[in-house]
Amino acid sequence: MNSQVKSSKSFLCGLIGAGLQKSRTPPMHEQEGQAQGLRYVYRTIDIEQLGVGVEALPELLRAAKLMGFNGLNITHPFKQLVLPLLDELSDDARALNAVNTVVIKDGRMTGHNTDWWGFAEGFKRGLPDVARNCAVQLGAGGAGAAVAHAAMQLGIQKLYLRDVDPAKAQLVADSLNARFGAGRVVVCTDLEAAMAEADGLIHATPIGMANYPGLPLPEALLNARHWVAEIVYFPLETELLRVAKAKGCRVLNGGGMAVFQAVGAFQLFTGSEPDAERMKAHFASLGA
Template identity: 65%
Template sequence: MMHTARIHPENPRFLLGLVGAGIKASRTPPMHEREGDEQGLRLMYQKIDLEELRIGPEALPELLTAAERMDFAGLNITHPCKQAIIPYLDELSADAAALGAVNTVILKSGRRYGHNTDWWGFSESFKRGLPGARLSSVVQLGAGGAGTAVAHALMTLGVRELVLADKDFSRAKAVAASLNDRFERFGANSVRVSHDLDADMAAADGLVHCTPTGMDNYPGLPLPAEMLRPELWVAEIVYFPLETALVREARRIGCRTLDGGGMAVFQAVEAFRLFTGVKPDDQRMLRHFIQLGSGAKEAAT
């Protein structure tokens, strides 16, 4: 059935954008626009693709200034800018400051406010998608901007031991130290860095993947397939494609799996509220996200 807009001309106008690399197939813009439509808002959402513009995170100051001049209400921020954007913001929410990563920027009255809705988005997705999952020991691959938020979410979900593995050992070590400070009630060694991924995977209840591997631009598995076993649950945050090589292999051998779609939707739910001041319908946004992928070729974001 064709969707019919119910926009009220007298309502506030919201011009929004997504800043990141390789985002041409992102479902975020139509997801926000449809929900704005349903809420009777005048909402326009633009993609600002660093790859297409042939620029990198060093252009963020210029992009932020341009967004302000064009009266953008806010921006979503994705790979590779979630940490790089922080020096150019005026104020951070408590979550963004604690995590050292921003995925939502509100532009208001000449000031730039950074927020992080990724951690809540992952937490909501996990609770709904993997209920009852064992949380004694969890291995997480990747400790970048999104990974930091997911690690925070995993601790709030009650993980007893979180093992971080990242190609940048010092980055993983810093994230582990920060999390241990924040969640010291769980014990000093509740978050640690992996020194032997094979052994850590053998002892784990679950695996969470937070690197770009699996996107079309970064194909393949993020770890050897033989480290997977049917008893593991596997959670992915990549959602272009929705079934990554990791999710496909995990499903093939019988693991419980969680794709990255839920996190994409629920982080957007909170971002929409921050942008507009209106509480969106999360189930409607989830249904629309699924509809957007029906019959469409997935691509990297």
């Protein structure tokens, strides 16, 4: 009944970041648009492919607005750099100080954050019954801030937060403690001691991505009682997950977060409710 109405709508969206050529986000968005009877085009705007640096972000945003884009997803390394360039921020984006979704409407750009909800939905489905007394999180950047917020929403009582920039970790910890209760999030200064106390590990740095191979912590700090939740989804099985599985850990790959943040972004871009299970199935069909 609605297909004829929907088919008259067209959307031009995109993904801005670095090292995006193997991203599953564009086909996942386009297929869901097609399934809903929309004319939906989703472009990749990769600064590595364009041969430009992070300083090109204002120009890329301006070009997207001039070319009639309806929305943009924002990924590494721009989730925080984009903040001062936007006209408005949603409550979530403001609280998290990070944006992964920008809606362009009436010449204005509004930043949102669907990362935290995406991680939480993936976690609830993939690790529904794990202990949540204490966890260690590596990474406090744009994605890390969202994931730490999700950790609080998921009921993790104490979170040790570690980043290569301790000041960045402290800012995220202070913000979360103000919202969720003093002392819930602590900047991690002794990773070995924190892992000995923790039930699980959340990984929210780029290490493990195709361009950043390796492990984000010493292998010896992982043991079978830990659960491990990853946000990197290309490759779907990172070195961290391979090592963790070999040690007997329960693991969660980054696919759930990738799918559910896209579900949230699609709804913001189009105003249509996406079929989350259909998007999840399409993500899985794209291969490892």
